[in-house]
Amino acid sequence: MKKKNSGFGSNGGPRNLLIAVAIGLACLLVVTKLHHDIRSKSEKSFSQFLAAVDAGQVKQVEVDGPVAQWRAADDQVYQTITATDPQMWERLQQKGVEITFKDGSTKMGSWQILLIIMFVCGLAFVWYMFRQGKSAGGSGGSNIFTMGKSRAKMFLPSEIKEKFTSVAGASEAKEELLDVVDFLRTPEKYERLGAKITRGVLLVGEPGNGKTLLARAVAGEANCPFFSISGSDFIEVFVGVGASRVRDLFAQARKAAPCIVFIDEIDAVGRSRGSGMGGGGNDEREQTLNQLLTEMDGFETSKDPVIVLAATNRADVLDKALLRPGRFDRRVEVPYPDLISREEILKVHAKNVKISDTVDMKKIARGTPGFSGADLANLINEAAILASKENKAKVTLEDFEEARDKVLIGKELRTIVLSEDERKMTAYHEAGHALVRLLLPENSDPLHKVTIVPRGRALGVTHSLPEREKYSTTKEEMLASIQSALGGRVAEELEFGKLATGAYSDFKVATSIARNMVCHYGMSADLGPIVYTQHGEFEHSEHTAQRIDNEVRRIIDESYQKAKELLVNNRVMLTVLAQALLEKETMYASEIYELLGITPREDFKLV
Numbered sequence: 001m002k003k004k005n006s007g008f009g010s011n012g013g014p015r016n017l018l019i020a021v022a023i024g025l026a027c028l029l030v031v032t033k034l035h036h037d038i039r040s041k042s043e044k045s046f047s048q049f050l051a052a053v054d055a056g057q058v059k060q061v062e063v064d065g066p067v068a069q070w071r072a073a074d075d076q077v078y079q080t081i082t083a084t085d086p087q088m089w090e091r092l093q094q095k096g097v098e099i100t101f102k103d104g105s106t107k108m109g110s111w112q113i114l115l116i117i118m119f120v121c122g123l124a125f126v127w128y129m130f131r132q133g134k135s136a137g138g139s140g141g142s143n144i145f146t147m148g149k150s151r152a153k154m155f156l157p158s159e160i161k162e163k164f165t166s167v168a169g170a171s172e173a174k175e176e177l178l179d180v181v182d183f184l185r186t187p188e189k190y191e192r193l194g195a196k197i198t199r200g201v202l203l204v205g206e207p208g209n210g211k212t213l214l215a216r217a218v219a220g221e222a223n224c225p226f227f228s229i230s231g232s233d234f235i236e237v238f239v240g241v242g243a244s245r246v247r248d249l250f251a252q253a254r255k256a257a258p259c260i261v262f263i264d265e266i267d268a269v270g271r272s273r274g275s276g277m278g279g280g281g282n283d284e285r286e287q288t289l290n291q292l293l294t295e296m297d298g299f300e301t302s303k304d305p306v307i308v309l310a311a312t313n314r315a316d317v318l319d320k321a322l323l324r325p326g327r328f329d330r331r332v333e334v335p336y337p338d339l340i341s342r343e344e345i346l347k348v349h350a351k352n353v354k355i356s357d358t359v360d361m362k363k364i365a366r367g368t369p370g371f372s373g374a375d376l377a378n379l380i381n382e383a384a385i386l387a388s389k390e391n392k393a394k395v396t397l398e399d400f401e402e403a404r405d406k407v408l409i410g411k412e413l414r415t416i417v418l419s420e421d422e423r424k425m426t427a428y429h430e431a432g433h434a435l436v437r438l439l440l441p442e443n444s445d446p447l448h449k450v451t452i453v454p455r456g457r458a459l460g461v462t463h464s465l466p467e468r469e470k471y472s473t474t475k476e477e478m479l480a481s482i483q484s485a486l487g488g489r490v491a492e493e494l495e496f497g498k499l500a501t502g503a504y505s506d507f508k509v510a511t512s513i514a515r516n517m518v519c520h521y522g523m524s525a526d527l528g529p530i531v532y533t534q535h536g537e538f539e540h541s542e543h544t545a546q547r548i549d550n551e552v553r554r555i556i557d558e559s560y561q562k563a564k565e566l567l568v569n570n571r572v573m574l575t576v577l578a579q580a581l582l583e584k585e586t587m588y589a590s591e592i593y594e595l596l597g598i599t600p601r602e603d604f605k606l607v
């Protein structure tokens with residue numbers, strides 16, 4: 001979603017703000033200067049004044065309250081704050097000084113001037129902001145009077161055309177969101193048994209993969225209003241504005257309930273507190289975040305639900321408080337589409353375009369790994385433009401070919417685009433992880449799915465599902481985890497005979513498990529059942545540090561050898577699996593079992 005509103009915070013906002021600040025600063029300067037001029041009119045201390053009087057240097061004194069302005073023998077005028085005791089007047093009289101008293105109310109003191117100037121400046125500022133608001137044309141643009149109003153856009157059910165059928169692929173995400181739709185449609189059904197349904201769902205995925213689209217489709221399916229705002233729209237320079245915008249948004253949403261509130265880029269407000277953003281915006285962000293949490297906690301569990309869908313591609317930076325039960329306790333992944341999804345997305349967007357029969361969408365899907373839904377929509381559009389330029393009757397394969405290059409160039413600047421070699425390497429890498437896991441069945445978590453569709457900075461992912469909620473893990477299980485983590489690198493090494501950087505995060509996983517085994521769980525014969533920490537309670541000696549390092553090294557080395565042994569002995573399977581992955585991109589456990597002829601492992605069931 002793109003931001004729509006203009007006004008104080010967005011279009012031209014920063015420039016206007018700068019002008020306002022400049023005016024303010026100029027006023028301040030003038031005021032301080034004037035004030036200083038008045039105050040510093042050759043200020044003399046009371047003692048200096050008295051000394052001058054005694055020396056007969058003072059000709060004339062004009063007294064205004066505590067301030068005395070006096071003319072010295074050399075006709076210079078000085079100013080002194082005096083004590084007004086009667087003795088002083090006598091002293092002055094004795095020296096023949098001429099004394100006049102001024103009525104303090106007629107002459108303005110410097111502080112009065114200051115006040116007036118400040119008032120004028122304030123007026124100017126308010127007038128300026130007011131004009132600012134008017135020129136924004138009332139299209140939700142904010143000025144000083146409406147700054148606290150939420151800038152959410154509201155869509156009525158009749159305005160929302162999207163349904164789940166508009167979202168191609170993304171079957172897992174849709175399945176998870178079906179619950180939300182059902183709940184919005186018939187809250188009574190859940191209320192009857194006292195079931196509490198999630199009020200916040202986090203949609204996690206790279207831009208362009210359809211998070212906004214999915215959120216709108218949920219509203220479309222549930223036939224309810226849809227409020228849409230971006231996390232960055234909450235934040236203003238003024239502390240407290242974000243919080244009041246949140247309050248306003250939820251007040252509106254409650255009135256329209258049941259409804260959906262969609263917050264794009266939630267990380268703009270939801271970054272974990274104290275996480276290196278630094279700078280002044282923090283207070284404001286924290287207040288806004290707190291208000292959001294308060295609003296979500298305050299949802300009534302009963303009818304008229306408000307469900308908040310929030311989108312981000314940085315779930316890792318979110319504040320833990322956001323993810324607690326009752327808040328965003330559900331997470332739906334919206335990954336890059338795989339081969340089949342890409343074909344479906346292409347078909348959805350090709351519906352309104354005249355395309356030649358010779359164009360095979362399957363082939364185009366195959367040629368666009370790593371494209372997001374938005375990239376694919378863009379591809380179709382670019383191809384149509386190219387064909388139109390040449391006055392063709394229909395869009396041809398050549399147009400797609402050319403359009404793909406165009407989109408790719410734009411894309412390479414933003415995300416990872418894998419070359420064929422890299423894809424191959426990734427396929428072997430992931431196959432390595434998966435196969436080691438499959439070959440160590442008793443001790444490793446069952447495989448769930450393997451994919452070589454890039455996600456974020458990861459080129460591919462091998463997912464496993466824990467069989468049961470684990471409260472303890474055995475040494476063998478931990479070793480199996482290390483081995484399967486190393487399996488990726490081992491497979492690359494076997495197949496290509498060279499080392500690549502893609503295994504960094506695998507090594508981190510392996511190292512951290514091995515260290516924990518040695519330092520926390522007493523699983524090393526050499527170091528025994530003792531807890532070692534680098535700092536604090538169980539600090540250890542330098543000598544021990546050396547032994548820990550050796551022990552970790554030994555565990556990793558042995559695991560690497562073990563993984564290598566497994567893959568060398570099952571080289572054929574590795575090749576078969578990697579080739580299949582190259583072909584299909586995403587494979588579920590059942591397909592892999594079938595492909596490799598391995599007896600499927602029973603999934604953990606409740607009944």
Ligand code: ADP
Nearest residue numbers: 001167168207208209210211212213373374377
């Ligand atoms: P995000 O919010 O994740 O950045 P959007 O929902 O804004 O992505 O998607 C941008 C556009 O990409 C959509 O408007 C749609 O045209 C297209 N698109 C993305 N994913 C899909 C999909 N699964 N099916 C159909 N179109 C999609």
Ligand code: ZN
Nearest residue numbers: 429488503506
């Ligand atoms: Zn890996």
